[in-house]
Amino acid sequence: MNAFFSTRAGCVVRWLDLPGDGVPLVFVHGLGCASSYEYPRVVCDPNFQGRRAILIDLPGYGYSEKPKEFSYSISEQARVVAELITHLQLNDYFLYGHSMGGSIAIEAATQLDGLRGLIVSEPNFRPDGGFFSRQICRVDEETYITHVYALMMNNYKNPWTGSLSAAAPWAVWRGASSLIAGNQWLEMFVELNKPVCLLFGEKSLPDTDFTQLSAMGITTVELADCGHNMSWENPPALAAALAAFCTEHE
Template sequence: MRSAVVTPEGDRIRWVELPGEEPVRVYLHGLGATAPAYFAASAVHPRLAGRRSLLLDFLGHGHSDRPEAFPYTLEAHADTVAQALTAAGVAAAEVIAHSMGGAVAIVLADRHPDLVSRLVLVDANLDPLPPTPGTAGSSGISSYTEQEFLAGGWAEVRDRAGAHWWSTMRLAGRTALYRSAVHLAAGTTPTMRELLLELKVPRSFLHPEADGAPSGAGALEAAGVAVVPVPDCGHNIMLDNPEGFARAAAEALARD
C-alpha cells in the first residue's frame, strides 16, 4: 500500500502497487468501487502481468481518505489522481479504467497529457445521464438532493445495489459517493465523449458484447477509438469474464 497527499488539507490517495517493468500501468475503478477488488486478478493475469501497476482508489473511495469538503467533480478527481501519479514518479502511463474511472481517465488525459500514454476504457461513461429515481447508479443517486441522500436515501441505494456492489460501495464516504455520482451524471463541458474524440493517444473502448455497439460507435471508430466487444459479461467485464477481459485489454494495449 502506497499513498500521496493530494489536497492542501493533507488528504491522501492510496493505491496498491505491484512491481514490474515500465511503462507504468494505472487501474482506475468505477463509482462506489475500489481498484484492488476489481482489478487485482487482472493485473496479475499472465496476459497483463509484469508491469509496474498502480491499483488506485479515488478520494472518497476504498482505502483513500474521505474529505467532506472535497467537491468530487470529475475534474477534481482527475487532478488529485494526477498529483498522486506525479508523487509516485509516474509519467506516460497506460491507463485501464472502468465506468466512472473511464470518465475520470478521459479528463486526466485531457488536463494532464504527460501522464497518459494510452487509454483502455472499460464500459466507461461518455455522456451525461438524466436523474432516474429508483436505480442504483449515478442517475439514481443524483435523483436525490444531498440532504435526502445523507438522511436515508443511501440505504435505498444500498438495497438496490445488491450485496456485491454494496461490499465496496459501503467503503465510500456517503458525501463522496453522492457528489461523485451527481458530477458523473452531469458530465463535463465539453462532454467526456467529445474530449475522447479529440485525444491523440491510442484509445480503446471495451463493452459487453450482449449490449450491442455503444452509442456513437461509428464516430468513435472514425476518430481512431477501437470499439471492442467482450463476450459473456455485463458491465463489470473484468469480474464477469476475467479471461476475455485480459485478452481484450492486452490486445488494446498493444495497439499503435
C-alpha cells in the same frame, strides 16, 4: 498499500503498486467502487502478462480518506489522478478508467505528460449520467446520505455492494451529480493525440457511441460473456484486452 497526501483533495490517497514488467498501467475505478477491490483479480490473471499495475482508490472510496469538504467532481478527481502520477514521477505509462473512472481518465489524460495511451470501458461520454447516477440523484444529498445509501446496500446483493460499503455516501452522491452535469468527454476522447481504445461488454451492446467511434476508426473491443461489470463478470477477457492494447503501443 501506498499513500500520499493530496493537496487537491485535502486528504490521504492510497494505491497499490503491483510489480511487473513493461510500461505500467494506471487503473481508475468507477462510481461506488475501489481499484484495490476490483482489479487485483484482473492484474493477477495470466492474460495480463505480468505488467506493472497501479491501482488507485480515489478520494472518498476504498482505503483513501473521505473528507466532506472535497467536491468529488469528475474534474477534481481527474486532478487528483494527475497529482498522483506526478508524485510517482511516472514519465511513461498507460491509463485505464472504467465507467465514471473512464470520464475521470479522459480528463486526466488531457493534463498529463508521459501518457503512452488511454483505455476506457463503458465511460460516461455525455451529460445526464447513467442509470445508477440518475437513481442516486433522484433525492438530495442529505436524503441520500441518511436514507437511500443504506437502502442501496440492502437491495443490491452483488460484488458492487462490497465496494459501495467502503465508499463515503457524500462522495457517491456528488460523483453521480457531476456525471449528470457532464462535460465534453466524447470530444476530449476523440481529440486526444494519443492511442485510445474503447471497451464494451457484449451484454451492454448495441451502443450508439461504440458504433459511432468504431466507424470513425477508433479502436473498439467487444468483451465476451460480460456486461458493464466486466472486471468481475469476465476478468480474463478484460485482462487480455488491456494487455493487448499496452503491448501494441509499447
